[in-house]
Amino acid sequence: MPENMLLELRHISKQYPGVLALDDVSVTFKTNEIHALVGENGAGKSTLIKVLSGAISPDKGEIVFDGITHTAMTPKLSRDLGVAVIYQEFNLAPALTVAENVFVGSMPGNKVFIDRKSCEKKTAEIFQRMKINIDLKALVRDLTVAYKQMVEIAKALSRDVRLLVMDEPTAPLTSKETDILLEIVENLKKQGVTIIFITHRLDEVFRIADRITIMRDGCFVGEMDPKNTTRDDLIRSMVGRQITDTYPIRDSSIGEPILEVTGLKGAGVEDINFVAREGEILGFAGLVGAGRTETMRFLFGADKKKNGKIVFKGKDIEIKNPRESVRKGIGLIPEDRKQQGVILGFPIRWNISLTILEKLSKYLFFNHADEKKIAEKLQISLDIKTPDSMQITRNLSGGNQQKVALAKWLAVECDVLIFDEPTRGIDVRARYEIYKLMNELCAYGKAIIMVSSDMEELLGMSDRIVVLYEGRKTGELKREQFSQEAVLRLASGVV
């Protein structure tokens, strides 16, 4: 093995019922490099990482770490070798504090008694190194997704790592937080850590990666040097064909106001006003903590607002809970889809039909044939990769689980659909499909509210953008006023 080689995966295969998740994959990782691992949803990226962390054993192949050959890893062996993995799904204990979470498993001092003081001091140091302001005593349960992600990273940094694997670490982060994270990653590289970085955001790949490995349908497709590769080349080898448009053209005309919100007030938001019109995509921009998700949850009746008037189709309405909201015609596809979006133990089909049970039931009869038809149609249009719509949702890849959560809401016929981070963790091809679906919904005269931290997506898809900062609306931009600077200025409170 060449000297600067840290890890070599040789001929790794892993079969799941009906899916060959890894098909004879061989990859090498050098010491001290940032190695991007890319590929569409279901390509096998997370599975490969699980082989490396010892979470699963491969059916075939071997793992050479530091010149020593292993046929499989165990979680302990992997940890002892200095491998730390930040999974796509969070592994935090919601009822513990930030500091406790960081040190679970590698508690300093006596194992029986948690040395709270030194635990907090060390955690504070790690967050300082990350330049993140966080309340160490806060319960993880109460944190937003972005902060949960930061806790995951801190947890990995609390041990001596030689190989840090990050499975879509930036997916829940805004552009500013992403910058911080990428800086942390580059610093870690300088400190001698090797990083495997999985992401669907290709601009990040070009910003930090030294090498890129591409996977498709469980196979290793190739390796690329970002310096001699264009974005189009990379997409082509990921998808296996050319994709030209990032944002499909929408030809719907904007109609009457369908939803008018005035003086919305509640925990974390103050005096929010906006109007959403038929056939329009209204973007919501802001940093994490700006109150975007909160605003939407009040609107949807998921949390109780203090004040505010909601006029829907010309009538004053009062929404007490999400059920009522959906019945009236306002749907919300939540940001934290893992927690609120889907029931992981349910088959895909059941998840999709959850929101339309009433429509599918007549007296005592349940229309299974329609349920199957609707689910399969959405499965095809969103390209949810699995042999069968009765597959348990937990067994899907991360991105495909996201798609199930979307499908569930697309099955309901709502006049206003709120998408909170619609394409997070979703690959280029499916992203395009989701945008096309949004456009179709607009063409039917529905209004879409899109909360997004993806600047390109906001500018590319919205007709207007409302910007929030610290719970208040700082501005609203029309298409002709759109620019990254204009959004960022309002999002950082400069009015």
Ligand SMILES: Nc1ncnc2c1ncn2[C@@H]1O[C@H](COP(=O)(O)OP(=O)(O)OP(=O)(O)O)[C@@H](O)[C@H]1O
């Ligand atoms: N426990 C399981 N049972 C059955 N199939 C599984 C299981 N885990 C993964 N798979 C399948 O293996 C394939 C690869 O999944 P994997 O999670 O590695 O994809 P990925 O590249 O990480 O995708 P994403 O970008 O969506 O996270 C998928 O088709 C997935 O459905």
Ligand SMILES: [Mg+2]
């Ligand atoms: Mg994955």
